[in-house]
Amino acid sequence: MLTLLNLLSAVALLIWGTHIVRTGILRVYGSNLRRLLSRSVRRRPLAFASGIGVTALVQSSNATALLVSSFVAQGLMLLAPALAIMLGADVGTALMARVLTLDLSWLSPLLIFFGVIFFLSRKQTRLGQLGRVGIGLGLIILALQLIIAAAEPITTAKGVKVLFSSLTGDVLLDALTGALFAMVSYSSLAAVLLTATLAASKVISLKVALCLVIGANLGSGVLALLSSSLQNPAGRRVALGSLLFKLAGCILVLPLVGPLANWIDSWPISTAELVIAFHLLYNSVRCTLCLPLTVPMARFCDWLLPDRPQPDDVAKPRHLDxxxxxxxxxxxxxxxxxxxxxxxxxxxxxxxxxxxxxxxxxxxxxxxxxxxxxxxxxxxxxxxxxxxxxxxxxxxxxxxxxxxxxxxxxxxxxxxxxxxxxxxxxxxxxxxxxxxxxxxxxxxxxxxxxxxxxxxxxxxxxxxxxxxxxxxxxxxxxxxxxxxxxxxxxxxxxxxxxxxxxxxxxxxxxxxxxxxxxxxxxxxxxxxxxxxDNPDAPDAVEDEHAPAAPSHFFEPEIGSHR
The missing domain is CATH 1.20.58.220 (Phosphate transport system protein phou homolog 2; domain 2)
Known part of the structure; x- marks a missing residue:
């Protein structure tokens, strides 16, 4: 039981580190990322590349999905380029999974140490928020090490071997299990890393590991769709289109998992690296093939999720995402x-x-x-x-x-x-x-x-x-x-x-x-x-006829003024 709790806490630490990096990057460069995404909609390859770059920065395809969905929901971006950005986000996630699995154990304590110093000493400044990002990156690297360490005793337990022995033949069941892993851990990255650890310990075969990876990608699409449930139909179409692309890739690749496993098994790298490499290869090929299909997919999503007629009553906010x-x-x-x-x-x-x-x-x-x-x-x-x-x-x-x-x-x-x-x-x-x-x-x-x-x-x-x-x-x-x-x-x-x-x-x-x-x-x-009255404004001259600034101007009371 203690070993299982260690594994769950390591996964939670990974999710928390990703959250810290995402919020830190968005607070420092949020406007710039927003501008980058909004300007990259003219050409699909550029939108695809921007999705890779933004996701690599914020460490989460779900964060990119929320940004893009808000643009579409507010009418700032069309659905087709938004889907291209989401395809790039999938590749960006797989790319960062490969980077984070490198031996960076020496970097984790440095990032956490200096990140805490900068964040606590200059919290309200850009440097302080960058320190927050450093803390998050350090926690991510530390969490990956803890996941590997906690998973090793589990993989040797007889009960776990019996449990995973059921994942030996049905590719659909294996894929659904991988999707469940991603949804429970709220991170496809954590699911893929756990899969790589299980495969390296020979608890599961390489074929099963590949099915779990495919399912983890599908689970991340379900998570994005659930996260957009409170948005209007225009915003939900982004997550729906991304999920349909992942579902199509899952259906096309699962029948070929056996030959793919035999081919990949001949590569001269470790089993864990084979799983991570397949994750990157699968997303890269799938997203590249789906990129020309963003316009037809956008039309299909418009048909599946039409705009609801707005009731003729008081105005509703359009931009408060x-x-x-x-x-x-x-x-x-x-x-x-x-x-x-x-x-x-x-x-x-x-x-x-x-x-x-x-x-x-x-x-x-x-x-x-x-x-x-x-x-x-x-x-x-x-x-x-x-x-x-x-x-x-x-x-x-x-x-x-x-x-x-x-x-x-x-x-x-x-x-x-x-x-x-x-x-x-x-x-x-x-x-x-x-x-x-x-x-x-x-x-x-x-x-x-x-x-x-x-x-x-x-x-x-x-x-x-x-x-x-x-x-x-x-x-x-x-x-x-x-x-x-x-x-x-x-x-x-x-x-x-x-x-x-x-x-x-x-x-x-x-x-x-x-x-x-x-x-x-x-x-x-x-x-x-x-x-x-702004102290940053040069040459601000006091007006002798100007009324005094109300006392609540800088600290207004959140309540009715009547």
């Missing part, structure tokens, strides 16, 4: 895109309100209420998504970005509420009684609306790019809007003094609308001060 939460740069980029979507909905609400003021379709009021519900739903989704991020691993820049996203989403949610209240005022006051604004009054509201939408566009640009010059432009635009609002308010009072009937009838509504627009403008322009 839970798989990216372990990679802060990717998760923050997802939240930024969803926040920009909130900004687009606010603009649509403003435009619908203006059409309604001009005598447009009264049904636009229902659209405004529905759009405000969309903003509330997206705000809640972004807030909860950011709350799930591991903030203790965020660097200073990512922490500021986290706070900026929270701040802007709060402001946009408040803006939606203000616009909805403006609609209620329009419907319940003078306009509901058939009264209309004077030509001058309507022109003033239109001018303020146009300036407000322009400031919203500029604010979203500043939020996205953090450009200092545009932030200064936005700050000046805020002051111009205030001057314009005061001038229009004085002009309205002048019309009241001149006894303009339309101005008298709509006075309360007119002044209320321009006051609400002023508040909306302040909410939109607040992002300028976040950029100008």
């Amino acid at each position: 839970p798989a990216d939460l372990e990679t802060p740069s990717l998760a923050l980029a997802n939240a930024v895109r969803e926040t920009l979507r909130m900004g687009d909905i606010v603009e649509q609400m403003l435009n619908n309100l203006l059409h309604l003021l001009r005598g447009g379709d009264p049904l636009l009021g229902k659209d405004i209420h529905r759009l405000d519900d969309d903003i509330d739903a997206l705000y809640t989704a972004i807030k909860l998504y950011l709350a799930r991020m591991p903030r203790e691993d965020l660097g200073e820049r990512d922490s500021r970005r986290w706070a900026e996203i929270i701040e802007l989403t709060i402001n946009l949610e408040q803006a939606g509420d203000i616009i909805e209240r403006m609609l209620d005022d329009v419907q319940s006051k003078n306009n509901a009684q058939g009264r209309a604004f004077s030509d001058e009054g309507l022109g003033e509201i239109v001018s303020l609306h146009d300036q407000l939408v322009e400031n919203l566009h500029l604010a979203l640009s500043v939020f996205l790019n953090g450009d200092l010059e545009n932030a200064k432009r936005l700050r000046r635009a805020k002051q111009r809007f205030r001057i314009l609002e005061r001038r229009f308010a004085h002009a309205h009072v002048s019309r009241l003094h001149q006894q303009v009937v339309q101005s008298i009838e709509t006075s309360a509504l007119h002044l209320g609308l321009i006051g609400d627009m002023k508040r909306l403008n302040s909410l939109f322009c607040a992002i300028a001060y976040a950029v100008l």
